[in-house]
Amino acid sequence: MCLKKGCLSNLFSYMSTNPDNLKYRNQDYESVNIEYIEQAFEDSSIIIIAWTRGGQINEKRRIKGILKKYEHKLKCFKDGNDKIMRHPSRGFNDKWTLVDYNFNIEGL
Numbered sequence: 001m002c003l004k005k006g007c008l009s010n011l012f013s014y015m016s017t018n019p020d021n022l023k024y025r026n027q028d029y030e031s032v033n034i035e036y037i038e039q040a041f042e043d044s045s046i047i048i049i050a051w052t053r054g055g056q057i058n059e060k061r062r063i064k065g066i067l068k069k070y071e072h073k074l075k076c077f078k079d080g081n082d083k084i085m086r087h088p089s090r091g092f093n094d095k096w097t098l099v100d101y102n103f104n105i106e107g108l
Helices: 019-024 027-043 057-073
Strands: 047-049 074-078 084-086 097-100
Touching: 027 057, 047 057, 057 074
Parallel strands: 047 074
Antiparallel strands: 074 084, 074 097
16 A cells, blocks of 8 residues: 555564464465565655564565565664664554664664
């Protein structure tokens, strides 16, 4: 979904509130999803990384290869307790801020 000043995309074509359910996704849709993600990165003035730490390392590394050329656009959320890499579904409020993201945060 592209908005006037940015695009919203998801790392996976299949979304679930339970990460364990991601194993049920259809791999045929993933390559199409990557095309949408690449276009969203190109069209956006900032890219907010809001995936959880840990899991799905292979997919994150694949996306990292695409993201490298957009490092100057990368941001992530920091909550009011100074925890970074927060997902907006985890209690987003007015104390959260955007900070620069780098791949060393997760050792990718």
